[in-house]
Amino acid sequence: xNTPPPEEPQVAVAVAQPVVQGLAIEDLLSAILRFGVYACVxxxxxxxxxxxxxxxxxxxxxxxxxxxxxxPAPRTFLExxxxxxxxxxxxxxxxxxxxxxxxxxxxxxxxMIAFRQQKDRVYTWISAVVLALLLLSVVLGQSHG
Amino acid sequence: MTPFLFTLAAFAASAGAGLVGSLVGxxxxxxxxxxxxxxxxxxxxxxxxASVVAVIATSSGxxxxxxxxxxxxxxxxxxxxxATVTGALSGAALTGFIQGKWLFVIFSAVMAYxxxxxxxxxxxxxxxxxxLSPLTxxxxxxxxxxxxxxxxxxxxxxxxxYFGFGLMYFAGAISGLLGIGSGALKxxxxxxxxxxxxxxxxxxxxxxxxxTAAASxxxxxxxxxxxxxxxxxxxxxxxxxxxxxxxxFPKLSNRFIRSLFVVAxxxxxxxxxxxxxxx
Numbered sequence: 001x002n003t004p005p006p007e008e009p010q011v012a013v014a015v016a017q018p019v020v021q022g023l024a025i026e027d028l029l030s031a032i033l034r035f036g037v038y039a040c041v042x043x044x045x046x047x048x049x050x051x052x053x054x055x056x057x058x059x060x061x062x063x064x065x066x067x068x069x070x071x072p073a074p075r076t077f078l079e080x081x082x083x084x085x086x087x088x089x090x091x092x093x094x095x096x097x098x099x100x101x102x103x104x105x106x107x108x109x110x111x112m113i114a115f116r117q118q119k120d121r122v123y124t125w126i127s128a129v130v131l132a133l134l135l136l137s138v139v140l141g142q143s144h145g
Numbered sequence: 146m147t148p149f150l151f152t153l154a155a156f157a158a159s160a161g162a163g164l165v166g167s168l169v170g171x172x173x174x175x176x177x178x179x180x181x182x183x184x185x186x187x188x189x190x191x192x193x194x195a196s197v198v199a200v201i202a203t204s205s206g207x208x209x210x211x212x213x214x215x216x217x218x219x220x221x222x223x224x225x226x227x228a229t230v231t232g233a234l235s236g237a238a239l240t241g242f243i244q245g246k247w248l249f250v251i252f253s254a255v256m257a258y259x260x261x262x263x264x265x266x267x268x269x270x271x272x273x274x275x276x277l278s279p280l281t282x283x284x285x286x287x288x289x290x291x292x293x294x295x296x297x298x299x300x301x302x303x304x305x306x307y308f309g310f311g312l313m314y315f316a317g318a319i320s321g322l323l324g325i326g327s328g329a330l331k332x333x334x335x336x337x338x339x340x341x342x343x344x345x346x347x348x349x350x351x352x353x354x355x356x357t358a359a360a361s362x363x364x365x366x367x368x369x370x371x372x373x374x375x376x377x378x379x380x381x382x383x384x385x386x387x388x389x390x391x392x393x394f395p396k397l398s399n400r401f402i403r404s405l406f407v408v409a410x411x412x413x414x415x416x417x418x419x420x421x422x423x424x
Contacts, residue, residue, distance in 0.1 A: 026212050026219060033209035037202070041384055048152070048377045058148035093373035097198055100380065101362045103205050104355035111223065122284060126223050133230040134360050140234070141364035 025114045029107050036103030043096030051089030105134055146185075148374065154185060155375065156382040159199055163386025167207040168394055169406040170347030171328040172200030172354050173386075175413050177379060187375055194370030197362045199383040204355030206387030207348075207394075214395060216348035218288045221303060221341070225313045226353055229331070232317020233357055240322055248323060249421025252330075256414035259333035260407045280306045290345065293395040301342050309339040320357065328354045329413050332406060343403045344394070 052058050112127035146154075158180040162173030174196035181192035211217040281287065286303035303309065316330035328350050335346035365371055394402075 026215060026217075029219060030209050030213040033205045033212065037205050037209060037384055040202070041381060044377050044380055047373065048381070051374060051377075052149070055148075061147060090373040093377045094371075097366075097371060097373070097376055097380065100198060100201050100205070101359050101366070104201060104359040108223075108226075108356060111219065123220065123223060126227060130223060130226045130230055130356075133227075133234065134356065137230065137234050137237070137360040138363040140237070141361065141367075 025111060025118070028114055029111060032107050032110055033103060036099055036106070040096040040100040040103070043092050043099065045096075047089040047092030047094075047096060049089070050092060054089060105131070108134065151185060152374075152378040155181065155378040156385075158184075159379040159382030160386035160389075162199065163203045163206065163383035164390045165386075165405070165409065166200075166203040166328075166383075167351065167387040167390030168347070168397070168402060169328075169409050170332045170350030170354075171409060171413075172196070172358060173203055173383065174200055175416060177383075181375070181379075190368075190370045191372045191375050194365040194372065195376045195379040197358050197365055198371065198376050199379050200358040201355050201362060202380050202383035203387045204351055204353075204358065206384045207391040208352040208355065210388075210391035211348035211351060211394070215288065215290045216344055216395070217352040218286075218341075218345055218349050219352070220284065221286055221288075221335075221339075221345075222349050222352050224284055224286065224306070225310065225331075225335075225349075226356055228310045228313035229317035229320075229353065229357055230360070232314040232319075233321035233360065234317075236318035236321020236323075238321075239318070243322060246421050246424045248319070249417045249424070252319060252323070253414045253418035253421060256329060256333075256410050256417065259330075259337060260410040260414065263333060263336055263403060263407055263410075277302065277304070278306050288345065290342075292342075292344065292399075294398045299342055301340075301345060304340040305338050309334055312338055317357070329410055333410070343399050343406070347402060347406065348394075 108127055108131045112124055112131060115123040115127055159173075159177055162176035162180075165171070165176065166173030174193075177196040177199050178189075178192045181187040181195060182189050187195070208217060212219065281303050284306070286306055287301065289298055289300040291297075292299050312334035313331065316334060319330060331350040331353060332346050335341045335349060336343060339346075341349070362371075
């Protein structure tokens with residue numbers, strides 16, 4: 001099912017060229033994604049553990065849940081940092097979520113840099129436009145939301 | 146229910162959604178939102194906020210492995226992201242002008258139609274051997290990967306890149322308009338129009354959905370829809386499911402992935418149809 005008909009013309013597969021010594025773009029992007037996910041999991045895991053340590057009643061009381069589900073969350077970057085500084089579990093969780101949200105945008109930025117390094121002008125431009133549109137949609141979304 | 150039990154339940158549900166999402170190239174929001182709202186009593190706002198984070202978690206968690214294994218084609222992904230991000234922007238601008246009700250019904254039908262088409266053998270669709278577009282050559286829209294399930298090297302190239310690009314713009318606009326994940330439209334576009342191998346289509350879709358979800362996550366964050374103690378187990382669960390899924394994915398047969406995707410697409414199609422008709 002996967003083998004193309006033999007008469008089909010073939011396009012040369014773009015061979016992955018090293019960006020930095022011995023590192024193909026694919027490997028660079030894979031490493032960025034993996035690092036982002038691990039950092040997020042670490043922060044969110046730490047935050048969750050802290051929350052349960054600070055609130056032992058979370059393990060027993062059924063009434064706590066409705067309170068937790070409606071409590072206002074730290075929203076701005078400064079609120080999140082402050083919350084993490086005073087070792088509130090929620091602050092660490094939100095830091096982890098910020099890392100998770102930033103990771104895909106960061107990978108577009110890094111592919112732009114990597115393609116530029118390879119002097120692949122077309123894909124440098126494609127990545128740059130995608131990045132610009134992404135940032136534009138974030139800005140527009142903030143003002144609309 | 147205690148917060149502890151809630152955490153365990155949300156983790157388990159999200160792990161299931163992450164597992165399925167990682168195999169078929171969808172975010173898994175369609176599974177997470179109903180479970181959170183209907184079974185765990187979470188407010189719809191927080192449920193949607195959490196599901197957007199879960200989509201990013203599933204995307205990044207699986208893409209780390211699929212990009213490394215060259216299952217994801219990053220050139221195809223970037224080329225198509227141009228279309229989906231532009232589409233999402235225009236879709237968001239059109240909200241308020243177009244009635245959601247009929248769009249849901251129409252897209253329910255489009256999804257059911259593409260799902261059934263994806264079950265037809267390729268030879269039947271391939272009546273005339275397609276001419277390779279100069280754009281495919283210009284943008285090097287081709288690739289190869291080693292398929293563990295068949296133990297063979299698979300080479301492929303993108304057919305009809307303009308048509309695929311147009312469909313992706315459409316997919317982005319619809320997801321911007323209706324606020325649904327666009328993986329359900331991306332995979333059929335890559336499969337039916339661009340003729341990519343099913344594993345490349347789902348892996349590339351997985352890679353792409355993180356970017357669109359990240360753009361909207363910023364909005365939910367600013368609105369205060371992301372509640373840490375709800376999002377935490379959902380995010381961790383989605384990552385766990387995604388990592389498990391990305392281990393299984395290369396070994397699963399193409400036929401299995403395709404069938405699983407068709408089942409998931411029909412499920413979403415029914416869900417959208419009901420939503421449209423009941424609005």
